Amino acid sequence: MLKMSHLAKVYRTEVVETYALRDFNINVKEGEFVAVTGPSGSGKTTFLTIAGLLETFTGGEYHLDGVEVSKLDDNARSRIRNEKIGFIFQAFNLIPDLNVFDNVEVPLRYRGMKAAERKQRIMDALERVGLASRAKHYPAELSGGQQQRVAIARALAGSPRLLLADEPTGNLDTQMARGVMELLEEIHREGATIVMVTHDPELAARAQRNVHVIDGQVVDLAEDPRFHAASHLADTAS
Amino acid sequence: MEIRPILSTLRRHKVTATLVILEIALTCAIVCNAIFLIGQRLDHIDLPSGVAESELMQIIPVGIGKQADSHARATADLAALRQIPGVTGATMANQLPFGNQSWNSSIRLSPDQKLPSLNSTIYYGQDVVRIYGLDLIAGRNFQDDEYKWWDDTAGDDSLSPHVGIVTQALARKLFPNENPLGKTIWQGTNNIQIIGVVRTLTRPNLRDVESNGYSIIMPLRVTMGNFAGFVLRSRPQDRARVLDEAVATLRKQDPRRVFTEKRTYDEIRKKFFAGDRSMTVLLATVCAALLIVTALGIVGLGSFWVAQRRRQIGVRRALGARRIDIVRYFQTENFLLATIGIALGMVLAYGINLLLMVHYELPRLPFIYLPAGAALLWLLGQAAVLGPALRAASVPPVVATRG
Numbered sequence: 001m002l003k004m005s006h007l008a009k010v011y012r013t014e015v016v017e018t019y020a021l022r023d024f025n026i027n028v029k030e031g032e033f034v035a036v037t038g039p040s041g042s043g044k045t046t047f048l049t050i051a052g053l054l055e056t057f058t059g060g061e062y063h064l065d066g067v068e069v070s071k072l073d074d075n076a077r078s079r080i081r082n083e084k085i086g087f088i089f090q091a092f093n094l095i096p097d098l099n100v101f102d103n104v105e106v107p108l109r110y111r112g113m114k115a116a117e118r119k120q121r122i123m124d125a126l127e128r129v130g131l132a133s134r135a136k137h138y139p140a141e142l143s144g145g146q147q148q149r150v151a152i153a154r155a156l157a158g159s160p161r162l163l164l165a166d167e168p169t170g171n172l173d174t175q176m177a178r179g180v181m182e183l184l185e186e187i188h189r190e191g192a193t194i195v196m197v198t199h200d201p202e203l204a205a206r207a208q209r210n211v212h213v214i215d216g217q218v219v220d221l222a223e224d225p226r227f228h229a230a231s232h233l234a235d236t237a238s
Numbered sequence: 239m240e241i242r243p244i245l246s247t248l249r250r251h252k253v254t255a256t257l258v259i260l261e262i263a264l265t266c267a268i269v270c271n272a273i274f275l276i277g278q279r280l281d282h283i284d285l286p287s288g289v290a291e292s293e294l295m296q297i298i299p300v301g302i303g304k305q306a307d308s309h310a311r312a313t314a315d316l317a318a319l320r321q322i323p324g325v326t327g328a329t330m331a332n333q334l335p336f337g338n339q340s341w342n343s344s345i346r347l348s349p350d351q352k353l354p355s356l357n358s359t360i361y362y363g364q365d366v367v368r369i370y371g372l373d374l375i376a377g378r379n380f381q382d383d384e385y386k387w388w389d390d391t392a393g394d395d396s397l398s399p400h401v402g403i404v405t406q407a408l409a410r411k412l413f414p415n416e417n418p419l420g421k422t423i424w425q426g427t428n429n430i431q432i433i434g435v436v437r438t439l440t441r442p443n444l445r446d447v448e449s450n451g452y453s454i455i456m457p458l459r460v461t462m463g464n465f466a467g468f469v470l471r472s473r474p475q476d477r478a479r480v481l482d483e484a485v486a487t488l489r490k491q492d493p494r495r496v497f498t499e500k501r502t503y504d505e506i507r508k509k510f511f512a513g514d515r516s517m518t519v520l521l522a523t524v525c526a527a528l529l530i531v532t533a534l535g536i537v538g539l540g541s542f543w544v545a546q547r548r549r550q551i552g553v554r555r556a557l558g559a560r561r562i563d564i565v566r567y568f569q570t571e572n573f574l575l576a577t578i579g580i581a582l583g584m585v586l587a588y589g590i591n592l593l594l595m596v597h598y599e600l601p602r603l604p605f606i607y608l609p610a611g612a613a614l615l616w617l618l619g620q621a622a623v624l625g626p627a628l629r630a631a632s633v634p635p636v637v638a639t640r641g
Binding site for chain 1: 243553
């Protein structure tokens with residue numbers, strides 16, 4: 001479903017080149033639930049933005065659902081984002097001027113879908129996240145957990161092949177976070193492919209597979225000397 | 239089209255949206271009326287005189303002291319003027335269209351008619367039809383023996399000529415659907431038989447569209463003592479030289495003369511319509527300023543909304559919006575604002591027009607000005623919002639995750 005090989009992302013200024021990702025390799029199979037973890041600044045979010053075609057990359061290859069995406073133009077990338085990818089953002093990113101129904105409708109409108117089909121999909125998605133009765137409410141009238149559920153409904157309404165979640169519970173309290181996580185697990189059980197970036201080891205543990213990113217690279221924690229050094233110091237201290 | 243969600247968004251930004259709508263409405267109302275007024279003024283400025291404008295000149299003399307033997311002097315002056323190379327016609331006449339000096343009279347269809355049928359201007363002068371370059375469309379011109387001196391007839395209508403040439407407008411008004419030739423009209427107690435009809439000879443001072451063309455030409459010679467001026471005709475390119483030579487010739491004929499006017503017909507028309515032209519420029523400037531201010535208002539609001547919605551635009555891009563979708567969103571939003579503003583503006587335009595009709599006797603605003611004004615403001619709005627819309631389209635989708 002998602003395969004990156006030797007991928008690199010370099011941010012260049014006049015005086016310095018910063019590698020956000022370097023020789024980054026990952027392969028997510030269809031139906032997998034993968035948690036991407038790592039310290040702040042390790043490149044997790046950069047990975048997610050590239051995976052979601054929100055940003056371009058500097059080198060390497062990226063195949064999404066069998067398509068090599070580096071040569072795609074802006075319109076083609078928009079179409080793939082719209083049809084194949086569902087985004088769940090840490091800050092929910094609902095449009096405050098639109099009610100719940102209209103928010104969920106946004107990606108469907110860009111697909112040129114007929115109004116009747118849009119309505120059916122929106123109501124199905126809202127039923128699924130338990131917010132059908134709040135369709136006419138505005139984001140400001142909902143709790144954080146409800147807003148994230150609306151964002152999940154928006155991501156699900158278009159039946160994407162891949163769900164990308166960026167710290168989906170980062171702005172929620174424990175109880176709301178648990179609810180959102182259970183919802184993601186339920187969606188995964190129904191067959192969705194999910195890639196979730198998180199800081200939270202507890203959430204990561206609930207995924208099928210964990211991928212750790214350090215200094216812009218995917219690492220095997222068991223063999224990475226930096227991790228060993230850190231864990232050795234921790235053992236000595238204890 | 240995202241009309242419903244856009245309207246929903248605008249409802250939540252009522253104050254800014256209302257301000258733009260009111261600005262567009264006010265501009266629409268004022269511009270529709272101003273363009274109408276400009277059109278009216280331009281029509282007025284372009285009003286045909288009926289004379290050979292590019293070939294005529296006028297010299298108005300004022301004599302110093304008693305002007306004795308005025309008939310002989312006028313005859314001698316005209317004979318001398320006709321000798322100037324390039325002069326194709328010279329006469330003394332009481333007035334010219336748009337010349338501001340106007341001789342008018344009430345016209346009746348019978349001597350005992352209590353109220354006149356109309357008021358007409360009366361042109362005097364020898365060979366006016368030919369020298370003015372009038373288009374004689376029916377009947378005949380005056381014969382030499384039909385001319386008399388105006389001051390020989392003054393005060394005694396029975397001595398006045400009993401033939402006249404009228405304009406088509408006057409003939410149609412007095413004798414609709416009839417042949418005016420041979421018909422008799424009355425100027426005071428003088429009966430005038432219509433012997434010819436000219437297509438157009440506009441009055442020296444304008445009144446209203448209908449009566450501007452009511453003119454009668456009488457076979458009366460006039461002199462300097464009758465406040466008449468010299469009217470000369472030549473090829474257009476000879477006019478400047480002919481005018482200078484004519485003044486020199488007239489001074490030579492009688493050094494005790496001053497000339498209050500020495501001008502081509504183009505100058506007469508230009509002076510007559512100077513006020514209209516200034517008003518047209520003023521109105522056009524006001525229109526342009528209003529349109530620029532409105533466009534700047536739209537650009538300002540558009541830029542503000544792009545800055546305010548930067549993250550929202552990034553989210554839309556992340557959810558699959560193409561750049562063109564973002565441009566279209568802002569254009570649709572502007573179109574909706576403009577449409578509401580234009581609808582209000584049309585009502586306001588009619589209101590302003592009613593006020594102008596009541597207080598300034600302007601005609602009703604023709605319907606065509608409303609769709610024309612609407613189209614202008616729609617285009618202006620779309621052009622003004624294009625810059626901010628293109629800036630919005632350049633917001634990258636990654637803004638959704640990084641702000």
